[in-house]
Protein backbone atom coordinates (compact mmCIF):
# COMPACT_ATOMS: atom_id res chain seq x y z
CA UNK A 514 0.00 0.00 0.00
CA UNK A 515 1.07 3.59 -0.66
CA UNK A 516 2.24 5.12 2.62
CA UNK A 517 -0.09 8.08 3.41
CA UNK A 518 1.80 9.42 6.46
CA UNK A 519 3.07 13.01 6.32
CA UNK A 520 5.03 14.08 9.40
CA UNK A 521 4.52 17.74 10.36
CA UNK A 522 7.97 18.92 11.46
CA UNK A 523 6.76 21.75 13.70
CA UNK A 524 10.17 22.17 15.27
CA UNK A 525 12.24 25.33 15.77
CA UNK A 526 15.59 24.36 14.21
CA UNK A 527 16.86 22.35 11.27
CA UNK A 528 19.02 20.24 13.62
CA UNK A 529 15.98 19.05 15.58
CA UNK A 530 13.91 18.54 12.43
CA UNK A 531 16.62 16.53 10.67
CA UNK A 532 17.26 14.32 13.71
CA UNK A 533 13.58 13.33 13.86
CA UNK A 534 13.37 13.00 10.07
CA UNK A 535 16.29 10.61 9.91
CA UNK A 536 14.86 8.45 12.72
CA UNK A 537 11.39 8.06 11.22
CA UNK A 538 12.02 8.12 7.47
CA UNK A 539 11.32 4.39 6.88
CA UNK A 540 7.71 4.90 8.07
CA UNK A 541 6.93 8.32 6.64
CA UNK A 542 6.18 9.26 3.01
CA UNK A 543 6.68 13.03 3.32
CA UNK A 544 7.76 15.77 5.71
CA UNK A 545 5.69 18.92 6.16
CA UNK A 546 7.72 22.12 6.52
CA UNK A 547 5.65 24.93 7.97
CA UNK A 548 6.24 28.61 8.57
CA UNK A 549 8.35 28.24 11.74
CA UNK A 550 10.88 25.79 10.30
CA UNK A 551 11.05 27.52 6.90
CA UNK A 552 11.57 30.97 8.41
CA UNK A 553 14.20 29.71 10.86
CA UNK A 554 16.04 27.34 8.52
CA UNK A 555 15.47 28.67 5.01
CA UNK A 556 15.10 26.76 1.73
CA UNK A 557 18.08 24.53 2.56
CA UNK A 558 15.89 22.51 4.93
CA UNK A 559 13.87 21.34 1.91
CA UNK A 560 17.03 20.10 0.20
CA UNK A 561 18.21 18.37 3.40
CA UNK A 562 14.86 16.63 3.86
CA UNK A 563 14.72 15.59 0.18
CA UNK A 564 18.13 13.93 0.73
CA UNK A 565 16.45 11.44 3.12
CA UNK A 566 14.47 10.11 0.12
CA UNK A 567 11.10 11.39 1.40
CA UNK A 568 8.90 14.00 -0.28
CA UNK A 569 8.44 17.52 1.09
CA UNK A 570 5.15 19.33 1.71
CA UNK A 571 5.82 23.08 1.89
CA UNK A 572 2.97 24.44 4.03
CA UNK A 573 3.35 28.21 3.67
CA UNK A 574 -0.34 28.86 2.80
CA UNK A 575 0.24 31.45 0.07
CA UNK A 576 -2.42 34.19 -0.20
CA UNK A 577 -1.61 37.23 -2.34
CA UNK A 578 -2.26 38.67 -5.79
CA UNK A 579 -2.14 36.01 -8.55
CA UNK A 580 1.22 37.14 -9.98
CA UNK A 581 2.95 37.04 -6.59
CA UNK A 582 1.51 33.64 -5.68
CA UNK A 583 2.44 32.23 -9.11
CA UNK A 584 6.06 33.32 -8.61
CA UNK A 585 6.18 31.85 -5.09
CA UNK A 586 4.76 28.55 -6.40
CA UNK A 587 7.32 28.48 -9.22
CA UNK A 588 10.10 29.02 -6.66
CA UNK A 589 8.72 26.14 -4.56
CA UNK A 590 8.69 23.86 -7.63
CA UNK A 591 12.34 24.74 -8.27
CA UNK A 592 13.04 23.72 -4.64
CA UNK A 593 11.59 20.30 -5.57
CA UNK A 594 8.64 20.18 -3.16
CA UNK A 595 5.90 17.62 -3.86
CA UNK A 596 3.00 19.44 -2.15
CA UNK A 597 2.30 23.05 -1.21
CA UNK A 598 -0.62 25.07 0.13
CA UNK A 599 -2.56 28.16 -0.96
CA UNK A 600 -5.58 29.82 0.70
CA UNK A 601 -8.75 29.23 -1.32
CA UNK A 602 -9.98 32.65 -0.15
CA UNK A 603 -7.36 34.20 -2.47
CA UNK A 604 -9.95 33.71 -5.22
CA UNK A 605 -10.31 31.91 -8.53
CA UNK A 606 -7.64 33.83 -10.45
CA UNK A 607 -5.06 33.30 -7.71
CA UNK A 608 -5.85 29.57 -7.46
CA UNK A 609 -5.68 29.10 -11.23
CA UNK A 610 -2.39 31.04 -11.35
CA UNK A 611 -0.94 28.81 -8.61
CA UNK A 612 -1.91 25.61 -10.46
CA UNK A 613 -0.63 26.95 -13.80
CA UNK A 614 2.69 27.97 -12.24
CA UNK A 615 3.07 24.49 -10.71
CA UNK A 616 2.33 22.77 -14.04
CA UNK A 617 4.38 25.08 -16.25
CA UNK A 618 7.45 25.23 -14.01
CA UNK A 619 7.47 21.47 -13.51
CA UNK A 620 7.07 20.87 -17.23
CA UNK A 621 10.00 23.22 -18.00
CA UNK A 622 12.13 21.30 -15.49
CA UNK A 623 10.94 17.89 -16.71
CA UNK A 624 9.61 16.89 -13.26
CA UNK A 625 6.18 15.97 -11.86
CA UNK A 626 4.14 19.03 -10.84
CA UNK A 627 3.59 19.32 -7.09
CA UNK A 628 0.10 18.90 -5.69
CA UNK A 629 -1.24 22.41 -5.01
CA UNK A 630 -3.54 22.06 -2.00
CA UNK A 631 -6.31 24.50 -1.20
CA UNK A 632 -6.87 25.48 2.43
CA UNK A 633 -10.57 26.25 2.95
CA UNK A 634 -11.67 27.53 6.39
CA UNK A 635 -9.02 27.37 9.10
CA UNK A 636 -10.17 25.03 11.87
CA UNK A 637 -9.44 27.83 14.35
CA UNK A 638 -12.41 29.73 12.84
CA UNK A 639 -16.05 29.34 13.84
CA UNK A 640 -19.41 30.99 13.11
CA UNK A 641 -18.51 34.03 15.21
CA UNK A 642 -15.13 34.54 13.48
CA UNK A 643 -16.75 34.18 10.05
CA UNK A 644 -19.53 36.64 10.93
CA UNK A 645 -16.88 39.25 11.82
CA UNK A 646 -15.48 38.88 8.30
CA UNK A 647 -18.88 39.31 6.63
CA UNK A 648 -20.46 36.91 4.12
CA UNK A 649 -21.17 33.24 4.83
CA UNK A 650 -21.22 32.47 8.56
CA UNK A 651 -21.79 28.69 8.51
CA UNK A 652 -18.34 27.04 8.47
CA UNK A 653 -19.55 23.90 6.62
CA UNK A 654 -21.19 25.98 3.89
CA UNK A 655 -18.09 28.14 3.54
CA UNK A 656 -15.85 25.05 3.35
CA UNK A 657 -18.04 23.71 0.52
CA UNK A 658 -18.06 27.04 -1.33
CA UNK A 659 -14.26 27.42 -1.15
CA UNK A 660 -13.61 23.77 -1.99
CA UNK A 661 -15.80 24.03 -5.12
CA UNK A 662 -14.04 27.25 -6.10
CA UNK A 663 -10.62 25.60 -5.75
CA UNK A 664 -11.58 22.50 -7.73
CA UNK A 665 -13.24 24.68 -10.38
CA UNK A 666 -9.99 26.64 -10.68
CA UNK A 667 -8.10 23.40 -11.38
CA UNK A 668 -6.70 22.40 -7.97
CA UNK A 669 -6.30 18.65 -7.47
CA UNK A 670 -6.17 18.58 -3.67
CA UNK A 671 -7.54 20.12 -0.48
CA UNK A 672 -6.52 20.31 3.15
CA UNK A 673 -9.49 19.47 5.36
CA UNK A 674 -10.39 18.33 8.84
CA UNK A 675 -11.08 14.58 9.01
CA UNK A 676 -14.64 15.52 10.05
CA UNK A 677 -15.17 17.26 6.68
CA UNK A 678 -14.03 14.30 4.56
CA UNK A 679 -17.41 12.67 4.08
CA UNK A 680 -19.10 15.98 3.21
CA UNK A 681 -16.43 16.96 0.67
CA UNK A 682 -16.16 13.52 -0.93
CA UNK A 683 -19.93 13.64 -1.45
CA UNK A 684 -19.91 17.19 -2.87
CA UNK A 685 -16.84 17.15 -5.11
CA UNK A 686 -15.85 15.11 -8.17
CA UNK A 687 -13.79 11.93 -7.79
CA UNK A 688 -10.02 12.09 -8.00
CA UNK A 689 -9.46 14.96 -5.56
CA UNK A 690 -6.76 14.24 -2.96
CA UNK A 691 -7.61 15.04 0.67
CA UNK A 692 -4.89 15.89 3.17
CA UNK A 693 -6.12 15.73 6.76
CA UNK A 694 -4.52 16.92 10.01
CA UNK A 695 -6.21 16.49 13.41
CA UNK A 696 -5.10 12.87 13.83
CA UNK A 697 -4.70 11.32 17.29
CA UNK A 698 -4.13 7.67 18.17
CA UNK A 699 -5.63 7.89 21.67
CA UNK A 700 -2.24 7.15 23.25
CA UNK A 701 -1.26 10.80 23.54
CA UNK A 702 -2.91 14.00 24.88
CA UNK A 703 -5.19 15.73 22.30
CA UNK A 704 -3.10 18.93 22.73
CA UNK A 705 -4.99 21.82 21.09
CA UNK A 706 -6.75 19.55 18.55
CA UNK A 707 -10.41 19.31 19.55
CA UNK A 708 -12.13 17.22 16.90
CA UNK A 709 -9.76 14.39 16.07
CA UNK A 710 -9.97 11.00 14.38
CA UNK A 711 -7.60 8.06 14.68
CA UNK A 712 -5.39 7.20 11.68
CA UNK A 713 -7.65 4.21 10.89
CA UNK A 714 -10.86 6.27 11.16
CA UNK A 715 -9.44 9.01 8.94
CA UNK A 716 -8.36 6.50 6.27
CA UNK A 717 -11.76 4.80 6.41
CA UNK A 718 -13.43 8.21 6.05
CA UNK A 719 -11.53 8.76 2.81
CA UNK A 720 -8.33 10.64 3.64
CA UNK A 721 -5.67 10.38 0.94
CA UNK A 722 -2.90 11.68 3.20
CA UNK A 723 -2.62 11.99 7.00
CA UNK A 724 -0.71 14.93 8.49
CA UNK A 725 0.58 13.89 11.90
CA UNK A 726 2.82 16.02 14.11
CA UNK A 727 3.09 15.67 17.86
CA UNK A 728 1.90 12.02 18.08
CA UNK A 729 5.16 11.20 16.26
CA UNK A 730 7.77 13.91 16.87
CA UNK A 731 6.87 14.44 20.55
CA UNK A 732 6.66 10.70 21.34
CA UNK A 733 9.38 9.22 23.58
CA UNK A 734 10.49 7.11 20.59
CA UNK A 735 9.39 8.84 17.34
CA UNK A 736 10.45 5.92 15.11
CA UNK A 737 8.44 3.42 17.19
CA UNK A 738 5.41 5.75 17.19
CA UNK A 739 5.62 6.19 13.40
CA UNK A 740 5.96 2.43 12.91
CA UNK A 741 2.92 1.76 15.14
CA UNK A 742 0.78 4.22 13.18
CA UNK A 743 2.01 2.85 9.84
CA UNK A 744 1.20 -0.72 10.95
CA UNK A 745 -2.26 0.31 12.16
CA UNK A 746 -3.39 1.40 8.66
CA UNK A 747 -1.83 -1.29 6.48
CA UNK A 748 -5.06 -3.27 6.13
CA UNK A 749 -7.21 -0.28 5.14
CA UNK A 750 -7.64 0.10 1.37
CA UNK A 751 -7.01 3.58 -0.03
CA UNK A 752 -10.10 5.46 -1.27
CA UNK A 753 -9.64 6.33 -4.97
Ligand code: C5P
Nearest residue numbers: 521523636694695706724725726727728
Ligand atom coordinates in the same frame (compact mmCIF):
# COMPACT_ATOMS: atom_id res chain seq x y z
O1 C5P B 1 0.90 18.04 16.12
P1 C5P B 1 -0.32 17.87 15.28
O2 C5P B 1 -0.54 16.43 14.83
O3 C5P B 1 -1.54 18.48 15.88
O4 C5P B 1 0.04 18.69 13.96
C1 C5P B 1 -0.88 18.89 12.94
C2 C5P B 1 -0.29 19.75 11.86
O5 C5P B 1 -1.30 20.06 10.92
C3 C5P B 1 0.28 21.08 12.31
O6 C5P B 1 1.39 21.38 11.45
C4 C5P B 1 -0.84 22.05 12.09
O7 C5P B 1 -0.40 23.36 11.84
C5 C5P B 1 -1.48 21.47 10.85
N1 C5P B 1 -2.90 21.80 10.68
C6 C5P B 1 -3.87 21.51 11.63
N2 C5P B 1 -5.18 21.84 11.42
C7 C5P B 1 -5.54 22.41 10.28
C8 C5P B 1 -4.59 22.71 9.31
C9 C5P B 1 -3.26 22.38 9.54
O8 C5P B 1 -3.56 20.96 12.67
N3 C5P B 1 -6.80 22.67 10.06
